[in-house]
Amino acid sequence: MDMGKISKLLKWGKKVTLKDANGKVLMDAWLRILDDDALDEAYRDARIASAALRAEMRDPESKRYKDDVDRIKGATKSECIQLIKAARGSNLTSEAFSNVVRPDLPKMEEIAVDPDAPTLEENERLDAAIDKINEDYATAIDTYVEERQAVIDAELEAKERDELFEEAKAATIDLIVLSAFIQRVLDEKVWRGTFNDAKYTERGFDDIQDFLSTDSGIKDQLREGYNDLEMNPEEIKN
16 A cells, blocks of 8 residues: 555544534534544543542532532442442443453464465364454453452442542542543544545534534534544445
């Protein structure tokens, strides 16, 4: 692939017809998947925003703390445990991938008499062997998560409510910040990837604040459009 084709890939996108709440067409916009540099900027700016939010939510005098953390003051022991488990749960799968060794996949030379000219049956056997290893690995990941979750459950049940409440406050902050970070990443992608023309030369927004101040219905249409680009790359058209 020559450089011209590579640069063209960075402009893959699609047209989105924006409508008002009554279904009336307002205008067309074009969305483009971000290149690596723009993607790095999107995540960096989202992390800056999430760090600021985390600092605010850890300040007992802040409005966010009073609105989102103080509201769990009356949480029961069971409710505290659920909050803690929800916050820890997002890390369990990552922990599993770090601790469960993925077996090496079989190679054709281990299956075929002549690896350079394998028969159809030998190809089928290799496929079956690879599928079996992948299935066993997925099962091992699930088993690790289940076993670790059981250990965590036992540890939490053994603690008193007041001790759990302190953990629940931290868990509440983690959950809210993570949710805000995920949303901010998408918004950072959308404003950078929105254009007013099919050649992707005229940006639709000046910056993140310009995007965030836009009508919520328009934002949701653009978010849905960008998510669709990332989830369905085979449908992307220039």
